[in-house]
Amino acid sequence: MRHVCFKPILILSLFVLGWSSQVSIFPQSRHSEGLNPVGLQIEKSGFAAGIFGRYREQPVPRLILENSPRIENLIRDGKLELSLADAMMLALENNLDIAVQRYIPEYSRTDLLRSQAGQSPRGFSGGTTPGGLTVGALGAGLAGTGAGTGVGSAGGITGGGGAVIVGSTGSFDPTLSINFSYDRVTSPLNTKVVSGVYNVVGRNTAFTINYAQMFPLGTSYSLTLNGQQQKSTQQNLLFNPASVTRFALGVNQPLLNGFGRLANERFIIVARNNTKVADNVFRLQVINTVVAVQNAYWDLAATQQSVRVAEQALAVAQQLYKDNQVRLEVGTMSPLDVTSAEAEVAARMRDLTVATTNLQLQEAALKNMLV
16 A cells, blocks of 8 residues: 655744834944943834734844943053043943843843733743743643644544634734645555455545634634545545535633633733833843942052052161161161061061052953953
């Protein structure tokens, strides 16, 4: 027996055409002045964007890894001269943590678009989805889009006219599915008493078209059209070819569980709140970075003063050591006092080394925040 089967499947997702506004958040150019790197770019699209405008891939600009030209303008004689305002501006333009967090609001808006289609939001860094909302529903769409019918590969159209079962997390976007199958079966026989031929060739063509959608109140409907044609080389068939079609309309409205906007739009409510959380997460990152830069700047300034104090203390200790040596030579001071002054010089040199090391560490910490 030879069996040939061809089943292409086409799934389309549709939505109502209309005007829309998209918010795209991209890293600003680091060659700009002022606070532009912290701002957001708004990209609008209207009817001309087409049916799939909301779902098209958003362009991501090339990541700029070089420093802004501001830092070059602040270098004089090989030294970087920074005021507190310059330090904060460099951090806002070049800090990688801010550049990463700038994408978080766009993640949240993608989650909102997903939830508006009837799916559960996935959350993002800094904004989570309550666990009770996603139990058994993560990524769920229409629980059942047919009317209990199907298309057999070689048999007739099967199934009954049961109700459409649609869960409370159904797809708000209309869904159109098309299924087509073609079967060719060759069956050699030992006798032709029944079929009239020794070699029976059966051809079966079937299709299913289903359209389903759910609404925020919990109402869902499904339209299903089935068709099948069977053709055989048997000579004693009453209908050859035999064609069967079926149309089913199913409507489901929950009265208790899954009824109302609150139950069906809970993901949209969470996703819409998460967009506000994402903006605050980005704002918090900017605030934390600015505070860290200010603290590092003043710590560096304090460390520089500590180095100057250590240098002055070392100079005083060295001068005292020299004076004690002179007094020792003239006989007005004991050798023990000279040894004590020498130990004081060593201690002050140690303090200067520690202060210089701390200064280098503070410089490195501030540089990591600025470049």
